[in-house]
Amino acid sequence: MNDELARLQQFLSGRIWPAGKLPFDESVIAKAKERQLIDDVQAIEFLKGKPSCRRCRCASFDTYIRYYCAKCDKICVYCRNCIQMGRLASCDTLVRWIGATATTDVKPKLQWQGQFTAAQARVSQELIDSVRAKRSHLVHAVCGAGKTEILFAAIEIALSMNWRVCVATPRTDVVLELAPRFQQVFPDVTVQALYGGAPLATSYSPFIVATTHQLFRFEDAFDIIFVDEADAFPYTFDVALQQAVVKARKQDGVTMLVTATPSINMQAQFQKTGAYSFIPRRFHGADLPVPRFASLWFYDKQLQMNRLPKKIARWIKNCEDKGQPYLLFFPTIALMKQAAHLFSVPAVYAEDAERKEKVLALRNGEVAGLLTTTILERGITIPRVQVAVIGAESAIFTASALIQISGRVGRAQHEPTGDIVFFHHGVTREMDAAKREILRLNAEVN
Amino acid sequence: MRCLLCDRVVEKIETWTGLFSRRQKWTTCASCMAKFERVSEQAYEGIRTIYVYNEAMRDWLHRLKFSQDAIIAHVFADEIKKLCSHYKKAVIVPIPMHPAKKRARTFAHMDVLLEAAGVRYTHLLEKTTTDTQSQKSRVERENSATLFTRNAIQLRKDTHLVLVDDIVTTGTTIRHAHEVLKRDGFTHIEVLVFISARK
Numbered sequence: 001m002n003d004e005l006a007r008l009q010q011f012l013s014g015r016i017w018p019a020g021k022l023p024f025d026e027s028v029i030a031k032a033k034e035r036q037l038i039d040d041v042q043a044i045e046f047l048k049g050k051p052s053c054r055r056c057r058c059a060s061f062d063t064y065i066r067y068y069c070a071k072c073d074k075i076c077v078y079c080r081n082c083i084q085m086g087r088l089a090s091c092d093t094l095v096r097w098i099g100a101t102a103t104t105d106v107k108p109k110l111q112w113q114g115q116f117t118a119a120q121a122r123v124s125q126e127l128i129d130s131v132r133a134k135r136s137h138l139v140h141a142v143c144g145a146g147k148t149e150i151l152f153a154a155i156e157i158a159l160s161m162n163w164r165v166c167v168a169t170p171r172t173d174v175v176l177e178l179a180p181r182f183q184q185v186f187p188d189v190t191v192q193a194l195y196g197g198a199p200l201a202t203s204y205s206p207f208i209v210a211t212t213h214q215l216f217r218f219e220d221a222f223d224i225i226f227v228d229e230a231d232a233f234p235y236t237f238d239v240a241l242q243q244a245v246v247k248a249r250k251q252d253g254v255t256m257l258v259t260a261t262p263s264i265n266m267q268a269q270f271q272k273t274g275a276y277s278f279i280p281r282r283f284h285g286a287d288l289p290v291p292r293f294a295s296l297w298f299y300d301k302q303l304q305m306n307r308l309p310k311k312i313a314r315w316i317k318n319c320e321d322k323g324q325p326y327l328l329f330f331p332t333i334a335l336m337k338q339a340a341h342l343f344s345v346p347a348v349y350a351e352d353a354e355r356k357e358k359v360l361a362l363r364n365g366e367v368a369g370l371l372t373t374t375i376l377e378r379g380i381t382i383p384r385v386q387v388a389v390i391g392a393e394s395a396i397f398t399a400s401a402l403i404q405i406s407g408r409v410g411r412a413q414h415e416p417t418g419d420i421v422f423f424h425h426g427v428t429r430e431m432d433a434a435k436r437e438i439l440r441l442n443a444e445v446n
Numbered sequence: 447m448r449c450l451l452c453d454r455v456v457e458k459i460e461t462w463t464g465l466f467s468r469r470q471k472w473t474t475c476a477s478c479m480a481k482f483e484r485v486s487e488q489a490y491e492g493i494r495t496i497y498v499y500n501e502a503m504r505d506w507l508h509r510l511k512f513s514q515d516a517i518i519a520h521v522f523a524d525e526i527k528k529l530c531s532h533y534k535k536a537v538i539v540p541i542p543m544h545p546a547k548k549r550a551r552t553f554a555h556m557d558v559l560l561e562a563a564g565v566r567y568t569h570l571l572e573k574t575t576t577d578t579q580s581q582k583s584r585v586e587r588e589n590s591a592t593l594f595t596r597n598a599i600q601l602r603k604d605t606h607l608v609l610v611d612d613i614v615t616t617g618t619t620i621r622h623a624h625e626v627l628k629r630d631g632f633t634h635i636e637v638l639v640f641i642s643a644r645k
Contacts, residue, residue: 062448067516067558070548080515087514089552 004028005037010204012038012097014164014221014248016055018086019093023202029095037099044077044090053079054094056216057243081240082216084196096219102204108159112152112185117285120150123277127154127256130275131224138270139258141279142288142407142441147258148178151226152185154256159189159206163223166248167209170229170241172196178228179209212241218248225249226256260407261400280444286416287442289409291402291435296423299391303339311423312390316343319369319386324418325362326369326386329405331394333373340371347371374401383412392422392431402434449475450518451506472520478502479521485642490617495642496529499613503641507613516553519562522640526563529638536606536636538567541623542594544576556612559640570607571623572597579619593622596630603631613641 008024019040022029032038044064045052051064058064058081069076069091078089088094116124123139130137131154141147151167158165167182169175172195179193192205194214208222225245245255257266270276282288294311302309312328319326330336333349340347345367348358361367363382374396387409389397397405402422409418422431449456456475481502485495497503509515530538540556548554560567571594579587609623620637627635 065517067553069552070554071550071552076552078514078516080517083513083515091552 005032005035007202008032009037009097009099010102011202012095013101013204014097014218016041016094016096016217016219018043018088019095021086022095023200032099035099037097039096039098040093041096042090043088043092043094044079046090051077051079051090053082053088055079055085055088056082056240057247058082058240059243082213085213085216103162104204104206105162106159106188106206108156108186108189110152110156110185111187112149114149116149117146117281117283119279119281120146120283123279124150124153126275126277127151128157130154130254130256131157134252134254135273135275136255136270137257137275137277138262138266139256139277139279140260140262140267141258142260142282146283147228147279148181151228151256151258155182155207155226156186158224159186163206164221165207165224165226166215166218166222167226167228168212168215168241168245168248169209169227170212172211174228175209175211182207182209212244215241215244215248220248220250222249223253224256225253226258228258261403278444280441282411282416284413284416286410288438289406289418289420290438290442291406291420291422291431293392293422293424293427293431293435295425296390297425299423299425300335303335303342306342308339308342309423312388315388315421316369319419324384324386325365325382326388327362327408328369328371329387329389329397330371330373331391331396335391336371336373343369343371345369345371349373374405382408384415384418385409386419387421388419389422392424393426393428397430399430399433399437402431403437406434406438447473449473449478450521451475451478472517472523474521482506489642489644490614490639493614493617493620493637493639495614495639496525497641498645499641499643507641510558511551511555514551514553516555516558519555519558522559523562523564526559526640527565530560530563530565530608530610533606533608533636533638536608537570537601538565539570539607539609539623539627540567541609541611541619542569542571542573544573547573547576556610559612560610567610568599568601570597570599570601571595571626579615584616587616587618592626593619594626596626601632604633606634607632607636609635609637611637611639613643614639615643 005028008028041054043054045054056079058079063079063081064077065080066075066077069089072091076090078087082088127137127139127150139147139150155165167178169178175193175195179191183191186207189207190203190205192201192208194208194210196211196213225248227241227245249255296309296311299309316326336347336349346358348355348370350373358370362370385408387405389402389405392402406420409420410416424431447456448454450472451474454475456473483498483500485498488495506518506521510518538560540560543554573593574595575593607627609620611620614620620639624635624637
């Protein structure tokens, strides 16, 4: 095989890529096709008459749009679910590598001299056992348990067995944070970070850190996928990510799931096989802060009438007196914007262009607090932060969302406590469930 | 139902008309619609414009034309339908795309826009060049040779024609199309352009 074909092999191994968008010469592709090394597949297949996107496998009927295609002079179908990666229609084709896949024979050396807590060491060993036995595993760790370090040893073993490894997470900022950390501890391996807008590397890498969407570009590629969603709030292990994981891993591949809020089904399923680890403690060993409920009747009406409820005012004053930064969570952007002028602190929301700057200002102590919606920066590990949720009874605040919000409090070593208060217009089951779960996690150790 | 632009769940308000008329499949949420800005005064002579080319509009046009998300033509379906119903007994003439370019994009965005609104149209023109106006400088645009020719469809010369296009910047495209139709003998021509690049 000549150089060009070898480069194509390196790039295309495990990938499924739109034809005509490959970063290679036409002649190379033609040669590969001639030697039956690559294969064309229809981008939108029809399974029992139902369209199915070969890239994202979206099952919803609404995402497939029929339109009159001027290229084919007939009705074609395109997929809206993955359109931001370039549109795929039923008249497009995807290219797969069907020859021998690329391999590397690096002997990865883990270069990490950290200290595990007892719980971390135990879970790390359990993960290694699962990797050796090649079975899927669930790690249930509370927010701030130090879960990235737990993965190191397991990844080292997987790499040394010449497995292709992927760490998948729903958020780009998590990829940007994780990739350099992995690169640091595995200096012999090139860690490829894949996210929307990342520069396209054509070389083969046995270790990939990717967002959910980038995972769609792979098929039958990985022997082991670590799904890290412990801090991925507000995205949970959603259907899209699950599908992407199943599609991207090999038929006999395994999934290692790290999460702070597993569903009961998932928990039961993994407990049955024994591939379940649990860390109920944070690395500093203190209890998780337990939320308290405070009634705030008709808060939305009060805010709409431009009145700041007394309880909130008192809570803010208390924080400011003690010099503690605070976060106020709102259920909707609309309510937050309406109420913003009642507060002396800035408001952040998902589409806010200055989001990063505002969060940084809070961390540096330039502002006393922040108003925010549920979509908040992950890196918001602010020491001594106090949290209040306004309208905790709203449908958007599910039990897992509330647990994750509570997890923002008391993450620092020297001050592991803090106030987390749910201001509500009636207590919901979700609020009860969140509080019960946190109490249960605390009781587990005591 | 979900918003076409932001994918958030939209609750459709039940009305009597909604109950009896054919159910609309595609909706846009109020906050997305509010980002589009209407023209306050007409900036071009003899051209009726509707929306200002702002950030939201640029985004929408980019998604329609370059991301080829044909379905978002439905965002303005009601608006276009209402506009075109003002011109009674008029023939709607969209600015055409070059066939080669249309094949590359897989659809003509003007046709898709009008079809989404359920407006009937007739192509009277044909595009002769494949180069786009947006890649040229102002001087180049204004001096460009004829962009259109008349096709074979014959109509009575006193037919009320409405030329429609998506966006007007210098007005060269519209001027060329207008001239071709006028030279063919049509007397009653109006121009309706969806987006105005001038504020």
